[in-house]
Amino acid sequence: MELFEAIATTRAIRRFRPDPIPEDDLATILFAASRAPSGSNRQLFRFVLLRDDETSRQAKALIGGVARAAWNAKRDHDGYDRGSGNDESSPKARMARAMQHFVEHYEEIPVNVLACLIRHRAPTPAEGASVYPACQNLLLAARSLGYGGVITGWHAGAETELRELLGIPDGVAISACIPLGRPLGHHGPVRRRPLAELVYDGGWEQPAPWAVDPPGTRFAQAGPPRS
């Protein structure tokens, strides 16, 4: 697949078929992840795969439990069942249905990738520069092979149990959990805010009039659907 097509159509995928991912494809996806840069090229990223063995199934159940609790709390807190959430065709209601499906079927997702980072110094907000570029390579490669996924942080809600179950040492950050599988729905164009709102030229909020989206680009507001 052409690079820009992959970049423009790698949507967050939250509904999956249960089919396993062949190991050849996993190797290709992880090879892509490992080509990413990291600080001083230290390559301290590590990828722990959770597939179908007993330990992995236990780990996925831990994460799934957190996901369900977190989504239920968010649905109430953010009012997904109120306002336009009552209109089944609204973006809000569609998002709510996708999330509900995601968490209810979490344990059926064939692969979870825990993207980890061996810390060589105290945690900082910048350490992600050594692991999240690899996560993006992983998602792009997966998309080009017909798979999909999404970067999540639910694992943090069961981190102590996951570390014990999987033997992940204290000096290692679990930076992301990426569920991976074949999408139930379809890939398609990613929508974002207009480029001119995201790009500044020469200083904060200095307009960049040349920062124009390609013809035909459709836009989306930021964040989860609101009202």
Next chain:
Amino acid sequence: MELFEAIATTRAIRRFRPDPIPEDDLATILFAASRAPSGSNRQLFRFVLLRDDETSRQAKALIGGVARAAWNAKRDHDGYDRGSGNDESSPKARMARAMQHFVEHYEEIPVNVLACLIRHRAPTPAEGASVYPACQNLLLAARSLGYGGVITGWHAGAETELRELLGIPDGVAISACIPLGRPLGHHGPVRRRPLAELVYDGGWEQPAPWAVDPPGTRFAQAGPPRS
């Protein structure tokens, strides 16, 4: 360019031609960056470009000054002029020459992109999941158009001055500075550790025998050249 070719050949570029980057290409590169995911799709990434106006030149001079001081300290501390560093053909000496060129010519690099993140909560090590995937998209897109760059953190050494000069508010993280331009040298295959050292299956340090690099892959040890 095909996705996997782009991923496998996006090297860190540290030596640049001074030619400016046409605005059409910048728009394409930043459009790619903006397609990246971010937490809850909040799209709080912002890209501040430093090009050729007076303010941008001052900002680049600030970052260049830090880069020179940091590299001089690192060259001494890490012994780049000792051991195999005396052998001009050693990886260590080549790395030292590239870094020396990088910092000495910093102000001539046509574009710096400050990848910023508007913080909607207190800083955390996980916040990078909302900005570094965009940095990787940016580097891949640049590479496919014949440009190159590298994720750096030198701006942190002049952060107070940069915030004042560029008007970047306190609640915004400057997550990376990415110099961009046409490479003086060539792109080519990225080298990393063997995949089997980076991928675990079912638990920490559990081998993934299927995690095999493609035939012909050449490897590199992690980190800066050592001795």
